[in-house]
Amino acid sequence: MTGKLALFTFIASLAAPIAAQAQNFDDIIDASLLSGWRQSDGSHMAAIRLDLEQGWHTYWRAPGDAGIPPYFDMSGSGNFKSFQVLWPRPEVYEQNGLRSIVYHDSVVLPLRIVPTARGQDITLNAEIEIGICKDICIPKTLNVRAVLPAAARARDALIASALADRPDTGKEAGAQNVTCRISPTRDGVALKTTLTLPRVGRSEAMAIETADPLLWVGEPEMKRSGNALSSVTQIQHVEGAPFILNRSGIRITVLGESRAVEISGCTGQ
Structure with a gap:
């Protein structure tokens, strides 16, 4: 299967019966930001939490033949130099002879963010494009915004748990x-x-x-x-x-x- 065909497989899976397309999918997934803490090297450890309805999944950075990877656009952020997603361990999911690498139900994606100016707050404005699937697959665009305080020092237990679950x-x-x-x-x-x-x-x-x-x-x-x-x-x-x-x-x-x-x-x- 070529890369174009793999993407076509995902897009084709969006074609659902008319009744299914009429459903409201707005409540299937919720995205929130865990503001995290400032680290000793000046970077900030935050996370995006994705909560899906039971039975739905979204994709890891390398999604396999039947999905698309998440895409993060941080261009609207302030005091923002670079970021890295620290992916926790995903799981393998097989359906209709195709293998995907996914997260089910809920996942916390840690973000290591490097500010332009150390010691200053970061204004994070993230737009995330993902695919979510159950019986059908649909694309979603999610937006999260928050201020990440330079003074924050307390470690968030959910972020720490996701970091511990990395490969x-x-x-x-x-x-x-x-x-x-x-x-x-x-x-x-x-x-x-x-x-x-x-x-x-x-x-x-x-x-x-x-x-x-x-x-x-x-x-x-x-x-x-x-x-x-x-x-x-x-x-x-x-x-x-x-x-x-x-x-x-x-x-x-x-x-x-x-x-x-x-x-x-x-x-x-």
């Missing part, structure tokens, strides 16, 4: 010998990854990302033998253009039922 790094999990072999194909490249990693759960899944948002990455075919874990996947440019795959920008995430591991970069093979 372990490869170093923390004991990952070793992470290699990538890249082979050209007619439409792009085939990527084979190999690494040594103890099991992260009874059942495991893998997601592979690249540093280029215009590259579509297929669902990896994963194999494990003891601590040896390998995968093969296809990578294509969504516009059919030629590309160079940067190994240092490859991110491998191994997902278990209650734990995940995120590995950045790989060496040649």
Whole structure:
């Protein structure tokens, strides 16, 4: 499946019966801001909380074949230099032969925000575009606004819990010998990854990302033998253009039922 086809699959899933389209979906999801605390390095730790109606889900940063990733627009913010979403561990969801990587019911997404001027309040104005799904999928645009006080020091328990639920790094999990072999194909490249990693759960899944948002990455075919874990996947440019795959920008995430591991970069093979 190409990147365009993956996006088309999501858009096509928006086509619902006329009766379903007539429903009011405004109350399915609620977005709120947890204002958090100012850190010793001058950055601010806040979070966006998404609460969905029971049974609905939204998507992780790499959503799989049947979804779209959240998009954050912070351009209306004040005293705002940059931000990073610190994604908690998602779960794997399969429906109609397609795999998605999702959050169900409720999720807190920590935001590490760097202000332009240290020691000053931050005015956060965030517009978030997401897809939410149950029997049908619909796009939603959410807006949250708040002042993040420079004087705030108390840690928020919900944000701290979400930070604790982030994937372990490869170093923390004991990952070793992470290699990538890249082979050209007619439409792009085939990527084979190999690494040594103890099991992260009874059942495991893998997601592979690249540093280029215009590259579509297929669902990896994963194999494990003891601590040896390998995968093969296809990578294509969504516009059919030629590309160079940067190994240092490859991110491998191994997902278990209650734990995940995120590995950045790989060496040649």
